[in-house]
Amino acid sequence: MSKIVIDKCHICGQNRELTWEHIPPKSSGNNRSVKYYYTFDVPSFGDSLSEAAQSHKKAFHVSQGGLKFRTLCSDCNNFTGANYVTAYSDFAVQLQNDLRNIRQAENLNKSLHFNRKIMPLNFLKEVLALFCSILPYYTVQKYKFADFVLNKEMQTFPDDKFDLYMYVSTTENGLFKFTPPMGVYNTAVNDFFAGAEISAPPMGFLLLFKSDKFKSRNKLPLPSIKLMNRNSYNEEVEFSFDLPLLKPSRAPLAFKNYSLFK
Numbered sequence: 001m002s003k004i005v006i007d008k009c010h011i012c013g014q015n016r017e018l019t020w021e022h023i024p025p026k027s028s029g030n031n032r033s034v035k036y037y038y039t040f041d042v043p044s045f046g047d048s049l050s051e052a053a054q055s056h057k058k059a060f061h062v063s064q065g066g067l068k069f070r071t072l073c074s075d076c077n078n079f080t081g082a083n084y085v086t087a088y089s090d091f092a093v094q095l096q097n098d099l100r101n102i103r104q105a106e107n108l109n110k111s112l113h114f115n116r117k118i119m120p121l122n123f124l125k126e127v128l129a130l131f132c133s134i135l136p137y138y139t140v141q142k143y144k145f146a147d148f149v150l151n152k153e154m155q156t157f158p159d160d161k162f163d164l165y166m167y168v169s170t171t172e173n174g175l176f177k178f179t180p181p182m183g184v185y186n187t188a189v190n191d192f193f194a195g196a197e198i199s200a201p202p203m204g205f206l207l208l209f210k211s212d213k214f215k216s217r218n219k220l221p222l223p224s225i226k227l228m229n230r231n232s233y234n235e236e237v238e239f240s241f242d243l244p245l246l247k248p249s250r251a252p253l254a255f256k257n258y259s260l261f262k
């Protein structure tokens, strides 16, 4: 792990020394030994994943002390750490507490209601920063995610051709999972989707890239969190969530396997 890696930072795009960072933030619960799946071996990732991830043949990987990636420079790591991580981790901790009082097995695939205080814009920017870490840089560039992430106050998306969905990822035998962008033919709705997924219990996110060709079906039956851009930076609100409790499968894009889609 001590080897210095100089490569393109996935947020600012500059060739710099890349630093290890917990993805998702350590304070959100990513501090223990984590068993995780990485469903697609992207060559450009090189040694950007923690050592355990190098053996792609395994059915799963184990990362000690939390899951770490090395895809961002220290400036970008520090910027997101200072400005967005608290909003993300505070919500994750609240959600973890809520889940302790729920019989998760009985509630799988059901919608759960939460009323929680959150800083929506900060949270949204952290989620997109997490995706920047796992997406190839050309995808980050194409959708101009870095412009949105690096400007704290920016509320409009420079490129709008994506959607971002959220679910509750079960913490009982749950799954850490990272799926870089890939296309999946979804037999449930008879259409082709392109997206990426992060499951980091207690939360999971699906990033869907919209296409002009399949315009009519650019929507998943999950709550979108794009509207969190309606709030300004550091604005805290009581947010009402109806989020499905899901257990991601090891299949490339989990939505294909959720019972919601059958």
Ligand SMILES: [Zn+2]
Pocket: 009, 010, 011, 012, 013, 014, 072, 073, 074, 075, 076, 077
């Ligand atoms: Zn950077």
